[in-house]
Amino acid sequence: MKKVTNVFYFAVILVGIMVALGAIFPVQFEEISQTVQAWVSSTFGWYYLLLMSVLVAVALFIAVSPYGNIRLGKDSDRPDFSNISWVAMLFAAGIGIGLVFYGASEPLAHYMIDAPLSEPGTAQAFKEALSHSFFHWGIHGWSMYGLVALAIAYFQFRKDEPGLISVTLKPLFGERMNGGFGKAIDALAIFATVVGVATSLGLGAIQINAGLSHLFDLPVNIGVQAIIILIVTVLFIISAWSGLNKGIKTLSNINLLLALILFIFVLAVGPTLLIFNMFSESIGLYFQNFIQMSFRSAPLASDNRAWLDIWTIFYWAWWISWAPFVGIFVARISRGRTIRQFIFGVIIVPVLVISAWFTVFGTTAGDMQQQGIIDLTQFPTELVLFNMFDYLPLSTIISLLAIFLLVIFFITSADSATFVLGMQSTGGSLSPPNSVKVALGLSISAVALILLYVGGLSSLQNTVIVAALPFSFVVILMVISLYKALKEDAYIKRRKTSLKKNEEA
Numbered sequence: 322m323k324k325v326t327n328v329f330y331f332a333v334i335l336v337g338i339m340v341a342l343g344a345i346f347p348v349q350f351e352e353i354s355q356t357v358q359a360w361v362s363s364t365f366g367w368y369y370l371l372l373m374s375v376l377v378a379v380a381l382f383i384a385v386s387p388y389g390n391i392r393l394g395k396d397s398d399r400p401d402f403s404n405i406s407w408v409a410m411l412f413a414a415g416i417g418i419g420l421v422f423y424g425a426s427e428p429l430a431h432y433m434i435d436a437p438l439s440e441p442g443t444a445q446a447f448k449e450a451l452s453h454s455f456f457h458w459g460i461h462g463w464s465m466y467g468l469v470a471l472a473i474a475y476f477q478f479r480k481d482e483p484g485l486i487s488v489t490l491k492p493l494f495g496e497r498m499n500g501g502f503g504k505a506i507d508a509l510a511i512f513a514t515v516v517g518v519a520t521s522l523g524l525g526a527i528q529i530n531a532g533l534s535h536l537f538d539l540p541v542n543i544g545v546q547a548i549i550i551l552i553v554t555v556l557f558i559i560s561a562w563s564g565l566n567k568g569i570k571t572l573s574n575i576n577l578l579l580a581l582i583l584f585i586f587v588l589a590v591g592p593t594l595l596i597f598n599m600f601s602e603s604i605g606l607y608f609q610n611f612i613q614m615s616f617r618s619a620p621l622a623s624d625n626r627a628w629l630d631i632w633t634i635f636y637w638a639w640w641i642s643w644a645p646f647v648g649i650f651v652a653r654i655s656r657g658r659t660i661r662q663f664i665f666g667v668i669i670v671p672v673l674v675i676s677a678w679f680t681v682f683g684t685t686a687g688d689m690q691q692q693g694i695i696d697l698t699q700f701p702t703e704l705v706l707f708n709m710f711d712y713l714p715l716s717t718i719i720s721l722l723a724i725f726l727l728v729i730f731f732i733t734s735a736d737s738a739t740f741v742l743g744m745q746s747t748g749g750s751l752s753p754p755n756s757v758k759v760a761l762g763l764s765i766s767a768v769a770l771i772l773l774y775v776g777g778l779s780s781l782q783n784t785v786i787v788a789a790l791p792f793s794f795v796v797i798l799m800v801i802s803l804y805k806a807l808k809e810d811a812y813i814k815r816r817k818t819s820l821k822k823n824e825e826a
Contacts, residue, residue: 329746332511343771389661428683451603469648483749510645517642
């Protein structure tokens with residue numbers, strides 16, 4: 322199972338072509354990616370909105386149905402990891418860098434710069450800013466992650482199939498998934514993963530550079546960001562070499578501890594009472610307007626469609642592009658849990674933690690803006706957090722802590738991605754060769770560098786929206802295939818129970 326398959330070479334060629342085009346024709350690459358992104362957003366925006374909303378309904382249905390009792394593995398299997406380590410690895414793989422990057426800046430942008438519905442700067446816009454941040458990082462994204470991970474885990478541990486995207490489609494296409502069609506699906510998953518993870522690594526490099534510039538006056542440019550990516554690449558390759566139980570698990574637990582320290586500190590020294598009140602108000606607003614936000618497509622010119630393209634549709638595409646990576650990784654660490662435990666664990670815990678995180682950092686930034694303490698809107702996205710810290714106690718220490726947290730998240734995201742990509746490149750091996758992980762890790766870093774080189778943050782966002790579209794169709798097929806397999810599993814189980822009762826009678 323450790324033999325490198327043709328999927329690896331096909332995916333590396335795709336990534337190599339993308340890197341070469343970006344390096345040789347940076348201006349044209351940026352222009353084309355921007356044009357294609359605009360076309361995808363305007364043409365398929367409604368599709369992204371409907372798809373993500375339908376996946377929420379499907380995930381909840383499976384969780385509360387009798388299928389929820391099915392265990393991911395043999396009926397006697399139990400979880401390999403404790404709940405704390407499991408949750409820590411969920412966050413490290415799924416959202417780490419993004420939370421730090423957008424925790425203060427996104428609610429502030431919705432509140433003061435470009436509000437989704439209300440007039441910017443108003444009290445209503447402040448509350449909507451938090452509820453829309455919950456929306457972008459909450460139930461929809463984690464439902465999609467959960468279903469992709471569930472399909473992979475079910476076939477891998479219940480049906481003893483390799484941990485590949487392609488095998489989840491066997492109930493629909495049979496043995497054809499062992500041939501060229503299946504390899505094309507796996508290669509597409511690798512390509513989407515490389516682009517999605519590279520986007521996050523690019524965001525991480527930008528913010529680490531911004532934090533170091535803020536503290537030590539380092540220049541903010543592609544050269545410094547390239548050095549950051551190079552250093553972190555060496556670190557995550559070392560971590561990847563040590564394996565899942567040592568590298569990723571240990572770093573994920575460190576992540577969780579550092580994030581908790583930063584969270585508690587800002588909660589304690591920030592506007593604590595306002596934070597608690599805003600959490601209660603905004604979480605209520607989120608659930609109250611959940612359906613309206615889920616299906617809002619802004620079809621008329623006066624509806625601010627540009628806001629949806631920049632925020633909601635970008636996020637849905639970003640979540641989809643991360644689906645193969647997070648799905649395979651979450652599946653790998655979830656053997657032994659029941660489907661109900663798995664889905665509720667993947668959805669409820671992250672949503673509560675994310676909502677609390679955005680409330681603490683978003684409310685603190687918004688309160689400073691409202692009180693006139695500092696105009697945080699004058700700073701680029703990556704600098705909002707560090708300028709907010711300047712007006713809190715121990716500002717230098719917590720800024721350094723945030724940078725260190727970003728670095729650790731950077732390492733764990735890339736480490737997890739190389740593990741997953743290694744599995745996909747070696748026929749689903751649970752212990753892919755280190756040489757393969759290193760090669761794929763270098764590919765991710767190369768794509769991150771090229772995207773930063775050709776257009777910075779906008780290029781990262783454009784590319785991820787385009788890359789997500791083809792894989793979104795695979796997600797639909799995976800969900801249909803999973804449901805078909807679950808029905809057959811439940812039928813077989815009922816049949817065995819009936820036969821057993823007849824024998825006893």
